[in-house]
Amino acid sequence: MAKAGVEWSPQPSYTSTDKGDGTYSVPLLGSDVPDVSVERVPAAENGEGRDVYYMISTTMHLSPGAPIMKSYDLVNWEIVTYVFDRASIGDSFSLRNGQTSYGQGQWASSLRYHDGMFYVVFNTNNLGGAYVYRTDDIENGAWERTALGRGLHDPSLFFDLDGTPYIFYGSGGTSAVRLNADLAAIEQDYANIFRASDYAGKPFIGGLFEGAQFYHIDGYYYAVVITWPPGQGRQVVMLRSKELLGRYTSAGGVNTYEARGVLNSSGFAQGSLVPISREGGGTGWYGMFFRDTFPIGRIPALIPATWQDGWPTFGDNGVVKVDDVFDKPIKLGPEREAFEREKSIVASDDFVNDAPHKAYMDEKWTIPRPPDDDETLIGVELLDNPGFEATAIAPWGARYGATLSRDTVDPASGAAALKVSDRTLNGSGPNQALTGKMQHGVTYTVSAKIKYVSGPDIIRFNLAADWGAGVQVMASGNVPVGQWTTVSGQYTVPATANLDAFTFTVETPRANPQPPSSSVEYLIDDVSIVGQPVTAEYPAEEEIGSNGSRLDVVWQWNHAPDNRYWSLTDRDGWLRLTNGKVVTGKYVYTKLSNRAELAWFEEARNMLSQRTFGPRQSVETKMDISGMKNGDVASLAAYNRGFSYVAVKRAGGVNTLGVVNRVQPFAVDLDQATLESFLPGTTVPLGRATKVHVKADLDFASPAGQLWTTFYYSLDGRTWTQLGDRVGPQTLDGSLAHFMGHRVGLFNYATHEKGGHVDFDHYLLSDTLTAQNLPLDTSDLDAAIAYARTLDKRDYPKEAWSAMRAALTKAKKARTGKFGTQNQIDAPERALSYQLARLGTFKVPTPPPAVPAAR
Incomplete structure (x- = not known):
C-alpha cells in the first residue's frame, strides 16, 4: 500500500500462506490444526454480505477447547472463540489426583449449521463419550451441552433433506445413529452401513477407514473417509450412494455405496469437503484435508477439485505436492485481502488484561460436594487373607479359567503363597471383591510379591481394579523370571468408580493376540491394599x-x-x-x-x-x-x-x-x-x-x-x-x-x-x-509507523481508530529504545500492521466541505 509517498507492505502473518497475488500454497497455516470440519454460512443468512466459513479442530486435553476459526477466503484463518472452557471439571481433565487426559479429551469434532443454529458434536475417549453442543450465535453466544451417553468414534453430524439428524461414526467401517428432533438423545442405531471389508481387493482402501464426513451433492450422498492401504500413504477415499442408510433401505439389504480413491498424494488425507459459491448461483466443492507434518503437527490444506461424472479429482490431476501453489477460490477487495493476510492463529502478547470477553469464559458448573470419608477404612489392610495363611483360599476367586491353589513349597513369607495355574488369557488370575471397602478420592498403596519360574525373561504384572468399566491399572511393574519381586504403587479411586462392583485382581497386561505371558504360571504373596490419609483434591x-x-x-x-x-x-x-x-x-x-x-x-x-x-x-x-x-x-x-x-x-x-x-x-x-x-x-x-x-x-x-x-x-x-x-x-x-x-x-x-x-x-x-546471522531489520516497523502517521481519524470508526492508536503508541515506544532481537522488533510491528490493515476495511469517505447556502 502507498499513501503520500509512504510505502507500507507488511508481511503475511506467521500462519498465512497467502502470496498476496491471488494465490496461496499448501498446506495452510503451518500449525497443528487436525481433524478439521468446515462449515459455510451463506451470505443471505449471516448479515455480513458475503459467505462466511467456520472451522473446528481437535485440541484434546487443552483448555479452552474445540476452537472455532473464521475465514472469508478459506486461506486465512483466525480463532474467534471456543466451544467450551472445560470439557469436564473432573480429575482427568484437571490433572488432579493422579489422573490425566493427555492424548484423550476432545476428539474429531463435527461442525454444522442448520436452520439458524450451530451444532458441534465430538467424542471424548475418557470423559463420558460423545456430546452435542449448540448455539444460535457461533462467535458470541454460549453453548448448550447435551451428553449422548456413549462413545461415537470420529462423529460426523448430518441433517438429511427432511431435517432428520444423524451422526455417522466408526473406524474400519461407518455406522450411524439417528437422533431425536432436538438432538438430545439417540433413537435408532444403524451398524456398519459400509465397511472397509466390503471393498476387498480395492487398492485404495486399507487401514484406518475412519473420519467419515457426509454431504448431499446433486442427488447423491457422499462420504469422505481417510484410509491407509498397505504399503501406501494416507489418502482420501470417497463413497457415494442414492440412499443415505445404504443396506438398511436398499432392496435385498445390499451395500449401495460405491467407492473411489480421490486423492493419494503427499499424505493429504482426513477432513472436509467445502462448498464455494459460483457466479450464476452454482456451487463448487474443494477439499480441506490435513497432512501429518510432525513435530509441528497435522496441518490442513485447501485443495481444489475438478468434478466429472459426479466424482472429484483433487489438485493437478490427482497430484498435490507440499508447497504447491493454487489460485485462491474466493476473491475479496484489496483492502479486505490485505487484512485477511494479517490474521493468524498465533500471536505475541504483552499480557495486558485487555482481551475481548468471550462467552466460553462464563461457562457454569455445579461443584460436587466432597465425599464423606470413612476413617475406619483408612490405614488398615482391606484385603482378606492377603498372605494366604488361612487354610481356605477364599475370599479369593479365579477369573477367566485360572486355577488357584495354596503353595507351601516356595512362599515369599509365612507358610504359603497363592499359585495361579491353567492360564490361557492375560486376564486369567486371582481376584477379590472389595464391595463397601473402597472410597472415592482416596489414594491407596497397592502391592504384591510375585514370582514365576518358567516363561519370558521379564513379564510385566498389573495390580488392577475392575468395576464394570474396563480394567483400571492401579500399579504395575516388571518381574524377572525366577525371583520374588514386589510390585507396588499408589492409585486414587476416581469419582466415576462403581464402589458396589469393585474387584481387585492380579494379572498380566491384556493384548490381542495373546502374548507368551498369558499362559505363565505364577505365585503371589503378601498382597496389600491400604488407604492413605485423605489428601485428595476436590473441585472448588x-x-x-x-x-x-x-x-x-x-x-x-x-x-x-x-x-x-x-x-x-x-x-x-x-x-x-x-x-x-x-x-x-x-x-x-x-x-x-x-x-x-x-x-x-x-x-x-x-x-x-x-x-x-x-x-x-x-x-x-x-x-x-x-x-x-x-x-x-x-x-x-x-x-x-x-x-x-x-x-x-x-x-x-x-x-x-x-x-x-x-x-x-x-x-x-x-x-x-x-x-x-x-x-x-x-x-x-x-x-x-x-x-x-x-x-x-x-x-x-x-x-x-x-x-x-x-x-x-x-x-x-x-x-x-x-x-x-x-x-x-x-x-x-x-x-x-x-x-x-x-x-x-x-x-x-x-x-x-x-x-x-x-x-x-x-x-x-x-x-x-x-543462527541465520541476519542484521536486525526495523524497516517494516518504520514503514508501519510512518504509514500510520498519514491517516486521518475522521476516515475511520472510533473503536477501530482507537485500537490502531494503541498499537501505534506501543510501536513508537519500542522504536525509541534499543533492540536486542528481531522478536522485539517484529512483535510491535505485527500488532500495528494488523490494526492498520483492519482500518483499511472500515474506511469511510471524508465528507466534502460544506457549501455555504445561497443568500
Missing part, C-alpha cells in the same frame, strides 16, 4: 470460576487450569503463574497400556501454551524470578511428550539457569529428577539477578521431520548468550501419548513447597532465528 468454586483475567484466544492451558494460581491482574502487564501444589512423580499416561510415568514437567497443570509454526519460529519472554521458592522450576518450553526447555531452578536460595532435553526412546519408569537435570555446558548462575530474558529458536527444517531448539539468555534484553549447542531431535511420538504437534509453553512447577510464583512480562514471536 475459586478453581473453576473466573478470576477476572482474560487471555487472548490464541492461548490454551495444559489441561483445565486452576484459576486460583494464575493472573493478569496481580501485576499489571505481567502473567503470574503460582505453584498451587507440589509435583508427585506418581502421574501416569492413563491412555497407554504400559502406564508410563509422566515427567515432573508434564504435571504442570497451569502451563500456558500456543501452537508452534514452521519452518522456523523464535519465542522470547522476560521473567521476574524474585517470587520463586526452593525447588521451583520455571520458564519456556518447546514440548510434547518429548520436550526441550530453558528454565530457572531455585535450590538452596540460589537461582541457576540451564537447559533440559528429553528425547526418545521414552522409559516407562522414570527418575524425574535425573530426567530433568540440566545438560552439561548449559548452566549459568544468576546470582542476585531477579529478572532474566530467555529465547527459544525452533528449527523444524534442519532436517525436516525433526525439531531442534537453540536457547539464549540475557540479563538486559540487549546482549544475548547462547546456552550450549542446539538440542533435540524432537520427533513424532509413535505412542501418541499427547497426539498433537509440539507447542511452546510458559510454565512453573514446584518440587518442594507450594506458593512460589514467577511473572512473565511478554511473549514475543518472530520467524527469524539468531
Whole structure:
C-alpha cells in the first residue's frame, strides 16, 4: 500500500500462506490444526454480505477447547472463540489426583449449521463419550451441552433433506445413529452401513477407514473417509450412494455405496469437503484435508477439485505436492485481502488484561460436594487373607479359567503363597471383591510379591481394579523370571468408580493376540491394599470460576487450569503463574497400556501454551524470578511428550539457569529428577539477578521431520548468550501419548513447597532465528509507523481508530529504545500492521466541505 509517498507492505502473518497475488500454497497455516470440519454460512443468512466459513479442530486435553476459526477466503484463518472452557471439571481433565487426559479429551469434532443454529458434536475417549453442543450465535453466544451417553468414534453430524439428524461414526467401517428432533438423545442405531471389508481387493482402501464426513451433492450422498492401504500413504477415499442408510433401505439389504480413491498424494488425507459459491448461483466443492507434518503437527490444506461424472479429482490431476501453489477460490477487495493476510492463529502478547470477553469464559458448573470419608477404612489392610495363611483360599476367586491353589513349597513369607495355574488369557488370575471397602478420592498403596519360574525373561504384572468399566491399572511393574519381586504403587479411586462392583485382581497386561505371558504360571504373596490419609483434591468454586483475567484466544492451558494460581491482574502487564501444589512423580499416561510415568514437567497443570509454526519460529519472554521458592522450576518450553526447555531452578536460595532435553526412546519408569537435570555446558548462575530474558529458536527444517531448539539468555534484553549447542531431535511420538504437534509453553512447577510464583512480562514471536546471522531489520516497523502517521481519524470508526492508536503508541515506544532481537522488533510491528490493515476495511469517505447556502 502507498499513501503520500509512504510505502507500507507488511508481511503475511506467521500462519498465512497467502502470496498476496491471488494465490496461496499448501498446506495452510503451518500449525497443528487436525481433524478439521468446515462449515459455510451463506451470505443471505449471516448479515455480513458475503459467505462466511467456520472451522473446528481437535485440541484434546487443552483448555479452552474445540476452537472455532473464521475465514472469508478459506486461506486465512483466525480463532474467534471456543466451544467450551472445560470439557469436564473432573480429575482427568484437571490433572488432579493422579489422573490425566493427555492424548484423550476432545476428539474429531463435527461442525454444522442448520436452520439458524450451530451444532458441534465430538467424542471424548475418557470423559463420558460423545456430546452435542449448540448455539444460535457461533462467535458470541454460549453453548448448550447435551451428553449422548456413549462413545461415537470420529462423529460426523448430518441433517438429511427432511431435517432428520444423524451422526455417522466408526473406524474400519461407518455406522450411524439417528437422533431425536432436538438432538438430545439417540433413537435408532444403524451398524456398519459400509465397511472397509466390503471393498476387498480395492487398492485404495486399507487401514484406518475412519473420519467419515457426509454431504448431499446433486442427488447423491457422499462420504469422505481417510484410509491407509498397505504399503501406501494416507489418502482420501470417497463413497457415494442414492440412499443415505445404504443396506438398511436398499432392496435385498445390499451395500449401495460405491467407492473411489480421490486423492493419494503427499499424505493429504482426513477432513472436509467445502462448498464455494459460483457466479450464476452454482456451487463448487474443494477439499480441506490435513497432512501429518510432525513435530509441528497435522496441518490442513485447501485443495481444489475438478468434478466429472459426479466424482472429484483433487489438485493437478490427482497430484498435490507440499508447497504447491493454487489460485485462491474466493476473491475479496484489496483492502479486505490485505487484512485477511494479517490474521493468524498465533500471536505475541504483552499480557495486558485487555482481551475481548468471550462467552466460553462464563461457562457454569455445579461443584460436587466432597465425599464423606470413612476413617475406619483408612490405614488398615482391606484385603482378606492377603498372605494366604488361612487354610481356605477364599475370599479369593479365579477369573477367566485360572486355577488357584495354596503353595507351601516356595512362599515369599509365612507358610504359603497363592499359585495361579491353567492360564490361557492375560486376564486369567486371582481376584477379590472389595464391595463397601473402597472410597472415592482416596489414594491407596497397592502391592504384591510375585514370582514365576518358567516363561519370558521379564513379564510385566498389573495390580488392577475392575468395576464394570474396563480394567483400571492401579500399579504395575516388571518381574524377572525366577525371583520374588514386589510390585507396588499408589492409585486414587476416581469419582466415576462403581464402589458396589469393585474387584481387585492380579494379572498380566491384556493384548490381542495373546502374548507368551498369558499362559505363565505364577505365585503371589503378601498382597496389600491400604488407604492413605485423605489428601485428595476436590473441585472448588475459586478453581473453576473466573478470576477476572482474560487471555487472548490464541492461548490454551495444559489441561483445565486452576484459576486460583494464575493472573493478569496481580501485576499489571505481567502473567503470574503460582505453584498451587507440589509435583508427585506418581502421574501416569492413563491412555497407554504400559502406564508410563509422566515427567515432573508434564504435571504442570497451569502451563500456558500456543501452537508452534514452521519452518522456523523464535519465542522470547522476560521473567521476574524474585517470587520463586526452593525447588521451583520455571520458564519456556518447546514440548510434547518429548520436550526441550530453558528454565530457572531455585535450590538452596540460589537461582541457576540451564537447559533440559528429553528425547526418545521414552522409559516407562522414570527418575524425574535425573530426567530433568540440566545438560552439561548449559548452566549459568544468576546470582542476585531477579529478572532474566530467555529465547527459544525452533528449527523444524534442519532436517525436516525433526525439531531442534537453540536457547539464549540475557540479563538486559540487549546482549544475548547462547546456552550450549542446539538440542533435540524432537520427533513424532509413535505412542501418541499427547497426539498433537509440539507447542511452546510458559510454565512453573514446584518440587518442594507450594506458593512460589514467577511473572512473565511478554511473549514475543518472530520467524527469524539468531543462527541465520541476519542484521536486525526495523524497516517494516518504520514503514508501519510512518504509514500510520498519514491517516486521518475522521476516515475511520472510533473503536477501530482507537485500537490502531494503541498499537501505534506501543510501536513508537519500542522504536525509541534499543533492540536486542528481531522478536522485539517484529512483535510491535505485527500488532500495528494488523490494526492498520483492519482500518483499511472500515474506511469511510471524508465528507466534502460544506457549501455555504445561497443568500
